[in-house]
Amino acid sequence: MSVRETTLKIVNPATGIKITRLPKDNAETVQQKYEALQVGQKQWTGTTVTHRLSCIEKFFKLLDVERVELAETLTAEMGKPYQESLNEIQGARGRINFFLNNTTDWLKEEWMIREGATREKVTFEPLGVIGNISAWNYPYLVGVNVFIPALLTGNAVLYKPSEYSTLTGLAIQKLLFEAGVPENVFQTVVGGGEVGELLLELPLNGYFFTGSHATGQYIAQKVAPKLVPVQLELGGKDPLYVMDDIADIRQAAANAVEGAFYNNGQSCCAVERIYVHHNIYELFVEEFVKEVKENWQIDLPAKPHTKIGAISRKVHLEYLTKQVKDALEKGATLLAGGQQAQRKGYFFEPTVLADTDHTMKVMMDETFGPVIGIQRVKDDAEAIQLMQDTSYGLTAAVFSQSQERAEAVLEQINVGTVYWNCCDRVSPNLPWSGRKHSGLGATLSYMGIRAFVQPKSHHLRG
Numbered sequence: 001m002s003v004r005e006t007t008l009k010i011v012n013p014a015t016g017i018k019i020t021r022l023p024k025d026n027a028e029t030v031q032q033k034y035e036a037l038q039v040g041q042k043q044w045t046g047t048t049v050t051h052r053l054s055c056i057e058k059f060f061k062l063l064d065v066e067r068v069e070l071a072e073t074l075t076a077e078m079g080k081p082y083q084e085s086l087n088e089i090q091g092a093r094g095r096i097n098f099f100l101n102n103t104t105d106w107l108k109e110e111w112m113i114r115e116g117a118t119r120e121k122v123t124f125e126p127l128g129v130i131g132n133i134s135a136w137n138y139p140y141l142v143g144v145n146v147f148i149p150a151l152l153t154g155n156a157v158l159y160k161p162s163e164y165s166t167l168t169g170l171a172i173q174k175l176l177f178e179a180g181v182p183e184n185v186f187q188t189v190v191g192g193g194e195v196g197e198l199l200l201e202l203p204l205n206g207y208f209f210t211g212s213h214a215t216g217q218y219i220a221q222k223v224a225p226k227l228v229p230v231q232l233e234l235g236g237k238d239p240l241y242v243m244d245d246i247a248d249i250r251q252a253a254a255n256a257v258e259g260a261f262y263n264n265g266q267s268c269c270a271v272e273r274i275y276v277h278h279n280i281y282e283l284f285v286e287e288f289v290k291e292v293k294e295n296w297q298i299d300l301p302a303k304p305h306t307k308i309g310a311i312s313r314k315v316h317l318e319y320l321t322k323q324v325k326d327a328l329e330k331g332a333t334l335l336a337g338g339q340q341a342q343r344k345g346y347f348f349e350p351t352v353l354a355d356t357d358h359t360m361k362v363m364m365d366e367t368f369g370p371v372i373g374i375q376r377v378k379d380d381a382e383a384i385q386l387m388q389d390t391s392y393g394l395t396a397a398v399f400s401q402s403q404e405r406a407e408a409v410l411e412q413i414n415v416g417t418v419y420w421n422c423c424d425r426v427s428p429n430l431p432w433s434g435r436k437h438s439g440l441g442a443t444l445s446y447m448g449i450r451a452f453v454q455p456k457s458h459h460l461r462g
Helices: 027-045 049-065 067-078 082-107 139-152 166-178 193-201 213-226 249-265 281-295 315-329 380-387 403-410
Strands: 007-012 017-023 110-113 118-126 129-133 156-160 186-188 207-210 230-233 238-242 271-277 333-336 351-354 371-377 395-399 417-420 453-461
Touching: 007 067, 007 166, 017 166, 027 118, 027 129, 027 156, 027 186, 027 193, 049 067, 049 082, 049 139, 049 166, 067 082, 067 139, 067 166, 082 139, 129 139, 129 193, 139 156, 139 166, 139 207, 156 166, 156 193, 166 186, 193 213, 207 213, 213 230, 238 249, 238 380, 249 271, 249 281, 249 371, 249 395, 271 281, 271 380, 281 333, 281 351, 281 371, 315 351, 315 371, 371 380, 380 403, 395 403, 403 417
Parallel strands: 129 156, 129 207, 156 186, 207 230, 238 271, 238 395, 271 371, 351 371, 395 417
Antiparallel strands: 007 017, 110 118, 118 453, 333 351
């Protein structure tokens, strides 16, 4: 086999230049890592929760110590603006802190009946060896959602980072080992979809995937005969409705821009379509475009103040171009951007399309880039109808002076997370879950701890 077939090429999307090549895993190496994890998991679950917490606390501290180098690596291989890379690492530490502070309580045995002839209680045991097929857009954040509670609850982890954030995945593994997690408890596999396919062939005790709906659906169908837990954190087409009672249109527009374009728009919970009450439509659009043009310019992601970096996957530039073209052909008005930037690397101009409607792909299909459509609505009822017109169900947001009016809309939207006067945020205290094509199961909160254990019921007589 050639070097191209046996190695993974890592490219800097800001330059298009190769960073390095890494040896890919194959069926033999994946099997070896799995077998090592089988042995290690039995030893790991035999340790105390206190010991496991100590290891993860060291990892938590190492992320801070090494944050500059880690952020530089993430920015180089993924194109994320450097400050956002630092923010992501700090955000991951916040989630780890939640798990450090809460896992012990949610692993305690629970007594149902303490007295009488037959006493009853529930204990919680790890799943075993789990597969974590992770995403490239937030490798630290979506990673710690899975492998941290998995490790704390006594599981071993076979971790496949995305081929677009592999160097970051290997850096995570290195720090976990430095923190005291045994090498036969956490193993990283390197490669693209063909290596992910090898994980699906293994008799793992659970599968946890973050990525596209199409891949998530494939994984669920592939592993269904195994009857093991499957959790899928998938995409979204998340709506934002701006009501006509907002106090500060400029601030609302600035918040909406950030929700749409942060991380180059490459977020599952990014604002992907905006509906604006007709009474303030022109004013809102004017402020939105002004904010984009004044504060969201393209630049090299390694610079400290860059807002729009590179698109991580070169192939996605053509997809974004087609979405814009489709909208313009169907009557949308282009107010900013609209094309691939004329510079080295994989950059797409932050793009604003007004006068959009649901005949356009930009309002119906996941965009996952710095392109947004803005549509006029006549009232709350029309906004609800349009917000619901999707196969996805991740998040939805409303900007309004009135919590009562906003919640009257949000309670009718079939999504896992709703926002009033904010958007595109995740809290470790609350479950992160999708509905419909946005996924299965929940990470974060106590639910994201219990996702990695299985209950055992005890009937005790005598």
